[in-house]
Amino acid sequence: MARKLPAKDVVIIGLGWTGSILAYELAKSGLNVVAIERGPWRDTATDFPPAYAQDELRYAVRLDLFLRPDQQTMTFRNNASQTAMPIRSFSGFLPGNGVGGAGVHWNGQTWRFLPTDFNIRSHLEERYGKDALPADMTIQDWPVSYDELEPYYDRFEKLCGTSGKAGNLRGQKQPGGNPFEGWRSSEYPTPPLKQGLGATLFAEAARKTGHSPFPQPASNLSEAYVNPLGVKLGQCTYCGFCERFGCGNYAKSSPQTCVLPALMRFPNFSARTESEVTKINLDSTGRRATGVTYVDTSGEEWEQPADIVLMCAFSFFNVQLMLLSGIGKPYDPQTGQGVVGRNYAYQTTSSVSLILKDKILNPFIATGSHGMIIDDYNGDNFDHTGLGFFGGGYMGFGQTGARPIQTRPVPKGTPKWGAEWKKATAETYQRGLSLATHASSYSYKDCYLDLDPTYKDRFGRPLLRMTFDFHDNELKMSAFLTERLAEIAKAMDPVEMTASPRKGPYDSTIYQTTHNTGGTVMGADPSTSVLNRYCQSWDVHNIFVPGGASVFPQNHGYNPTDTVGALAYWTADAIRNRYLKNPGPLV
Amino acid sequence: MNRNTSSQPSRRFLLASATAFFFVGTGLARARTLGGSLPWEPGTATPPTPVRPGPWLFFTADEAAIVEAAVDRLIPPDNRGPGGKDAGCAVYIDRQLAGPYGRSEGLYTRPPFMAGAATQGYQMPDAPAARYRMGLRALADHIKSNFAGKSFRDLAPEDQDKVLKGLESGSIALKDVKSADFFTLLLGNTQEGFFADPIYGGNRDMAGWKLIGFPGARYDYRDWVERHNEAYPLPPVSIMGRSDWTVRE
Ligand SMILES: Cc1cc2nc3c(=O)[nH]c(=O)nc-3n(C[C@H](O)[C@H](O)[C@H](O)COP(=O)(O)OP(=O)(O)OC[C@H]3O[C@@H](n4cnc5c(N)ncnc54)[C@H](O)[C@@H]3O)c2cc1C
Ligand code: SF4
Numbered sequence: 001m002a003r004k005l006p007a008k009d010v011v012i013i014g015l016g017w018t019g020s021i022l023a024y025e026l027a028k029s030g031l032n033v034v035a036i037e038r039g040p041w042r043d044t045a046t047d048f049p050p051a052y053a054q055d056e057l058r059y060a061v062r063l064d065l066f067l068r069p070d071q072q073t074m075t076f077r078n079n080a081s082q083t084a085m086p087i088r089s090f091s092g093f094l095p096g097n098g099v100g101g102a103g104v105h106w107n108g109q110t111w112r113f114l115p116t117d118f119n120i121r122s123h124l125e126e127r128y129g130k131d132a133l134p135a136d137m138t139i140q141d142w143p144v145s146y147d148e149l150e151p152y153y154d155r156f157e158k159l160c161g162t163s164g165k166a167g168n169l170r171g172q173k174q175p176g177g178n179p180f181e182g183w184r185s186s187e188y189p190t191p192p193l194k195q196g197l198g199a200t201l202f203a204e205a206a207r208k209t210g211h212s213p214f215p216q217p218a219s220n221l222s223e224a225y226v227n228p229l230g231v232k233l234g235q236c237t238y239c240g241f242c243e244r245f246g247c248g249n250y251a252k253s254s255p256q257t258c259v260l261p262a263l264m265r266f267p268n269f270s271a272r273t274e275s276e277v278t279k280i281n282l283d284s285t286g287r288r289a290t291g292v293t294y295v296d297t298s299g300e301e302w303e304q305p306a307d308i309v310l311m312c313a314f315s316f317f318n319v320q321l322m323l324l325s326g327i328g329k330p331y332d333p334q335t336g337q338g339v340v341g342r343n344y345a346y347q348t349t350s351s352v353s354l355i356l357k358d359k360i361l362n363p364f365i366a367t368g369s370h371g372m373i374i375d376d377y378n379g380d381n382f383d384h385t386g387l388g389f390f391g392g393g394y395m396g397f398g399q400t401g402a403r404p405i406q407t408r409p410v411p412k413g414t415p416k417w418g419a420e421w422k423k424a425t426a427e428t429y430q431r432g433l434s435l436a437t438h439a440s441s442y443s444y445k446d447c448y449l450d451l452d453p454t455y456k457d458r459f460g461r462p463l464l465r466m467t468f469d470f471h472d473n474e475l476k477m478s479a480f481l482t483e484r485l486a487e488i489a490k491a492m493d494p495v496e497m498t499a500s501p502r503k504g505p506y507d508s509t510i511y512q513t514t515h516n517t518g519g520t521v522m523g524a525d526p527s528t529s530v531l532n533r534y535c536q537s538w539d540v541h542n543i544f545v546p547g548g549a550s551v552f553p554q555n556h557g558y559n560p561t562d563t564v565g566a567l568a569y570w571t572a573d574a575i576r577n578r579y580l581k582n583p584g585p586l587v
Numbered sequence: 588m589n590r591n592t593s594s595q596p597s598r599r600f601l602l603a604s605a606t607a608f609f610f611v612g613t614g615l616a617r618a619r620t621l622g623g624s625l626p627w628e629p630g631t632a633t634p635p636t637p638v639r640p641g642p643w644l645f646f647t648a649d650e651a652a653i654v655e656a657a658v659d660r661l662i663p664p665d666n667r668g669p670g671g672k673d674a675g676c677a678v679y680i681d682r683q684l685a686g687p688y689g690r691s692e693g694l695y696t697r698p699p700f701m702a703g704a705a706t707q708g709y710q711m712p713d714a715p716a717a718r719y720r721m722g723l724r725a726l727a728d729h730i731k732s733n734f735a736g737k738s739f740r741d742l743a744p745e746d747q748d749k750v751l752k753g754l755e756s757g758s759i760a761l762k763d764v765k766s767a768d769f770f771t772l773l774l775g776n777t778q779e780g781f782f783a784d785p786i787y788g789g790n791r792d793m794a795g796w797k798l799i800g801f802p803g804a805r806y807d808y809r810d811w812v813e814r815h816n817e818a819y820p821l822p823p824v825s826i827m828g829r830s831d832w833t834v835r836e
Contacts, residue, residue, distance in 0.1 A: 041621060046632050052826050054804040057783040058635060068693035078706055085703035085710055088695045092708075197815040237807040248806065261625060270622035296618030360816045364801055365808040404782035404801050416755070417661040417774055418748065422798070426667055429799035430818075455697065507706040 002293050002301040008032045011292050011306035013277045013321065016101015017561060018547050018568045019312030020255035020263060021159070024229070025572035027266040029580075034269075034304060035312075036294050038071070038276035039098025043256060048104075048246030056403040060244040065105050066090060067097035071276075074316060074464040075452040076508045080333065084465045086455045092508040093516055094244070095314055099273060102314065102514060103254040103561075107243040107368030107400060108219035110162045110253075111558035112153050112566075114379040115146035115182040120554070123380060124390055133390065134473060136445040138336075138343055139554045143524045143533035146182045149566050152573075154185050156565030157217075160253035161225035161233050164188035164217035178214045180375040193222045193236065193370040198361050198433045202397035203372035205491035211374040216398055217562075218369040219253035229262040240401040242368030252368065275302070278459055280309055280325040282540065289327075289543050295459065307583075308575070309543045311520075315550035319449045319519035320464040328520075328530045328539050331448050333467075339530045341450045343443035343518040344466065345555040348393070348474045350482045350502045353434040354494035355411060360430050363402035371398025374488075377481050378557040379440070389476040393439025393557035395485045402429070409434070411496055435489055437481040438513075443554040444471055449519045470504045478502035515560050517552035520545050529553070532587040534574035535567060541585045546571035637827060638678065638788035644685035645716065649738070650723045651677060656740040658777045660747045669794045671777055679780030679789030680719075689716035715772065722769035725761035726754075785825045792830070796823040 009031040012019045019035050027033045042048075042065070058064045067073075067090065075084035096102030116123045119141045124133060133139070166187045167177025192215035195203070203213040220236040227233065236251040250257050263269055277294045281303070291305035311318045322328055322340045331342035373396035375381060384390055401407065409432025410424040452465040482501035489497055522545075523529025526538040535551055537543040545551055547567030549560040578586055619626075643651050658671030658680075671677070683689060691714035703710045713721070730739050730750065739747065753759030754770040761769065780789025782796070784804065790796065796803050803823035811819055822829070 041619070041626055043625065043627055045627060049632060050806055051632075052634050052804075054806050055635060055784055055786075055826060057779065057787055061779065061783075062688065069695035070693050073695045076707055078704070082704060082707075083701065085701065085707040086695050086697070088709060089691075194812040196812055200815065235809070237809050238812050239806045239808065241806070264622065264625050267623065270620050272618060272620050275618040298617060360818050362808075362811065362814075362817075362819050365812055365819070402801070404795060404799060405779050408782075408799070417751075417777075419663050419665060422662060422665065422667060426798050429801070454699065505704075505706050509706070509708045 002303040004303045004305065007291070007305040007307070008034045009306065010034070010308045010310060011036065011304050012310045012312055013292060014038070014101060014311075014313035014317070015099045015255070015271055016096060016312060016314060017103040017255060018564060019101070019310070020259040021565065021568040022310050022312060022546050022572055023269055024259050024263045025569070026575065027263065027269040029576050030268065032268045034306070035271045036275050036277050036292065036304065037099050037271060037273050039067070039274065041271070041273045042098045042100050042104060042246070044246065044248060044250060048248055050248030053245055053248035054239060054241040056241070056405050059105070059241070060403060061405055063090065063094060063244070065096070065098065065244075065246060067095040070458065071097070072317070072457055074466055075455050076466045076468070078467075078469040078505045079446065080467060084452055084467070086463065087508060092510055092512065093514040094511070095316060095514065099260070099271065100255040104246050104256065105244050106254075106561065107559075108252050109369035109398075109559045110157065110160060110164070110217045110219045110562045111394075112182060112562050113146070113556045113558055114180070114381070116380050117556040118142040118144065118146050118149075120556075127380065128384060134471075137471075137473065138443045138445055140523060140528060142553060143522055143529070144570070149563075149570060150183065150185060152566035152569040153562055155569045156562060158189050159227050159229070159258050159565070160219040161189045161221050161227055162217055162219050162253070163190040163193050163222040165192050165215055167214060176214060178373075178375050179212050180378065180381045188217065190222050190225050193218050193220065193367060194238075195370065195372060196362065196365055196399055197359065198363070198399055199370065199372040199397050201356075201492050202435065202488070205488050206372070206374050206396070208491050209488050211376050211488065213372045213374050213396065216369050216371045216373045216396070218367065220247075220367040220369055221251050221253070227258055229259065231258055231261050233257050236367050238365045238367050238370070240364045240366040240403065242366070243400055277313070277321065278324070278461065280311075280321060280327060280543065282325070282327070286326070287540055289540050307542060308579075311543065311545045312548060315516045315519060315548055316449070316464055318545050318548050318550040322520060322530070323451050323464070324461055327537060327543060330450060333446055333448055336445055339521065339526075339528065341448045341519050342528075343521050343553055344447050344449045344468060345441040345443045345517045345552070346468065346506075347513045347515040347555055348439045348441050348470065348478050348502050349512045350437045350439075350478045350500055351434050352482060352485045352489045352497060352499045353409065353432065354489055354492060355409065355428055355496040356431045356433070356492065357495050361433060363399055363407070363430070363433065366399040366401040368400055369398060372396050373398070377484055387476070387480060389473045389480065391440035391442055391473065391477050391557065393437050393481055395435065395437040395481060397433060397435045399433070404429075412498060435485055437478065437485055438557065438559070439474075439477060439481055440557040441474060441517075441555045442471075443518055469506045470502065475502060475504055513559070515549065515555060517549040517555040517560065520550040521553045522551040523553060532585070534578070534586045535571040536574070536579070536586050538585075542583065544571055544575065635784075635786050635826065637786045638682045643681050645681045645689065646677075646684075649727065650719070651681065653723055653726060653739045654680060656747060657751065657773060658780075660744065660751055661774055661777045662781055668798050669791070671781060673791065674781055674794040675789040675791040676777045676780035679783065679787050680776045682788045683776065684716045684719055690714050718769065718772060722761070722764050722773070725764045729759060729761055786827055793823045793825060
């Protein structure tokens with residue numbers, strides 16, 4: 001039997017990006033807040049100081065900071081005719097674990113979605129006709145607009161101190177920024193990072209071929225910065241050990257560098273670490289949550305009662321907890337009825353790798369998100385008439401590191417080992433680079449999450465099961481984008497070029513991104529969404545999923561976290577300004 | 588490598604000071620409740636443990652002989668620098684197999700085990716240590732019966748390469764072991780050892796990093812970002828520093 005703890009106003013499941021933002025905002029309003037986190041406490045000085053943060057084997061290969069599958073994993077299959085198998089070691093995507101969540105070891109690429117992304121279905125139907133979209137494509141409009149979210153994007157970027165160059169200030173185009181982006185109420189908090197040779201060469205080639213390159217927005221700070229919470233971040237040193245690593249320089253925005261020092265001072269906030277929430281408890285009506293049950297490292301079970309439950313556990317685990325707690329109607333792919341687990345989507349990436357002549361790229365001088373990018377082929381920034389697909393993405397060159405266990409370009413046809421391999425490895429390291437596309441992944445009737453019938457976690461609960469594959473729309477899009485990128489690449493005068501558009505089937509062992517979206521979608525209609533426009537459960541009004549990417553109805557051509565952070569602030573405001581005054585459904 | 592796992596005592600529990608925080612419950616609970624300030628404590632960092640020279644920890648002498656010979660063909664010595672053997676790749680693999688990696692610690696190892704599609708990843712119950720033990724035994728047997736009772740170490744380099752190519756392509760069938768899978772494991776670990784920080788026993792004298800011009804653990808390139816097309820001037824350093832930093836009497 002679970003031992004019952006004294007009640008709190010708010011219990012937060014997971015202390016990553018969304019959890020820490022909500023904890024700060026609600027503790028600041030005077031509520032009693034507890035956050036329950038399944039992983040350990042983590043801080044810079046202890047867990048990734050500059051003395052040994054730069055350890056590729058430990059952090060990037062053995063994945064020291066990530067969720068370990070013996071604690072929690074999921075099963076995967078490409079389609080319903082296969083038997084799902086457990087992901088026994090993570091490699092295709094890498095969920096976080098511990099205080100800070102995936103915010104500790106993300107890249108820092110900080111993108112807003114396009115204004116038309118938020119009304120994507122109506123926009124496409126209006127421009128290309130009612131019947132233009134494939135019948136099994138289940139994309140839908142967001143229940144919030146870009147204009148509504150803009151102030152919240154701004155807040156998250158100011159929290160992070162994001163480095164970049166605006167391309168559109170209150171409707172005025174700005175030279176040097178992204179000409180396609182939605183309007184911004186203010187310039188980025190810090191100027192863009194400096195660029196290396198590879199990015200500079202890409203930008204020249206992109207300009208020559210008629211595109212508009214701009215620096216990638218980065219939460220890896222170009223200069224020291226004090227955020228609105230009074231926390232000071234340091235300057236990025238281009239150390240090249242960024243994604244998969246914690247930052248030893250306090251230069252990468254994360255819950256650790258942006259929120260926790262201010263949050264931990266609130267006497268009405270506490271964090272409970274190495275404690276995994278196993279269930280959200282409902283009252284006898286099933287319409288109100290009474291709190292959560294969690295298990296600590298000794299196996300002891302506790303019940304934490306609370307008036308408000310916030311699910312901040314990252315997309316997969318938000319979905320898994322909803323299904324295991326019986327909240328909302330599970331999605332049935334046969335009938336298309338039900339909502340929890342519906343519209344799982346991902347990201348579609350591809351690459352064009354090059355070897356240049358007589359260049360010294362110094363590829364190890366790198367950050368998680370520097371680089372030069374073009375946005376000409378994202379979303380509906382280009383005419384899709386006759387192309388046979390919808391969607392798009394950004395593309396360009398960003399040097400995120402050239403750590404040699406995982407990054408060693410060699411010419412085509414090089415053997416994998418032996419004398420020739422050694423020679424080619426030595427001669428190519430300074431001259432090889434890989435351009436990339438980073439594109440949308442629309443949602444489909446047959447891509448979803450549910451509970452696995454066979455495999456169990458360490459508590460004996462069913463694992464989450466992912467059924468996902470790329471669809472023709474995404475593969476055609478990737479072919480198109482990769483061709484465009486290859487045209488620009490040719491203008492860089494490579495001695496060798498290999499274009500690799502994304503090909504199916506989706507392979508859970510090949511890393512693309514950890515941008516897993518959907519499953520607890522927000523929407524205007526309870527028959528196609530789990531949450532209303534305030535990220536509040538339609539069924540249980542005191543449960544919110546404040547912005548984790550599980551609320552995305554589909555995934556667009558950008559990294560998720562700027563939108564995740566914006567929605568976290570949006571939800572915090574809705575709770576503070578509306579829900580607390582009148583607890584009940586906000587829509 | 589130090590890691591917090593769900594099945595090991597948390598260093599923080601053991602070191603936590605009762606004034607800064609209190610524990611949930613009593614007795615065995617390792618979960619902690621934190622509040623009031625950042626729970627930083629001195630002396631709790633988890634630096635990597637350097638590999639020490641000395642006898643093999645996992646391999647038998649015969650196994651080590653095969654692995655040392657094999658890594659020296661996978662990364663042969665030449666005028667660009669040492670091969671896999673002198674760079675310590677076999678020592679690296681030995682220490683890795685004796686540690687958490689060898690036991691697949693932290694991975695999901697619950698049954699049932701079923702063959703899956705390639706897109707579903709490794710689905711076998713065997714951890715790397717067991718795979719090496721079986722693979723090396725099967726390889727030794729194969730050599731013995733096909734090369735007049737010899738062992739891998741005694742073969743001419745060309746013959747060693749032929750055997751390795753046969754494993755790589757799968758054309759050599761080993762008993763109860765998928766030769767191509769075993770080869771992929773061996774090659775991957777060899778290259779890991781060659782390019783990982785020397786603290787783990789391979790990449791001795793930073794041979795792998797010198798080969799390609801990787802400066803290692805430097806961590807600050809602010810002065811060189813915009814020096815385009817200019818070779819970075821400083822030699823590599825490891826997490827432990829450099830041997831020429833150590834004062835010699
Ligand atoms: C390698 C990598 C690179 C990335 N790069 C980028 C990038 O460049 N740009 C970008 O936009 N995004 C990037 N991301 C994604 C980004 O990290 C996430 O979007 C972001 O962290 C999501 O915030 P969250 O609060 O939803 O989840 P998280 O920050 O992951 O926090 C969730 C927390 O909940 C905890 N938790 C889960 N289940 C439970 C439970 N049952 N009980 C208790 N606690 C639980 C977890 O341990 C975790 O700490 C990257 C991710 C990775 C892994
Ligand atoms: S690249 Fe910059 S932000 Fe990233 S870890 Fe290094 S110093 Fe920190």
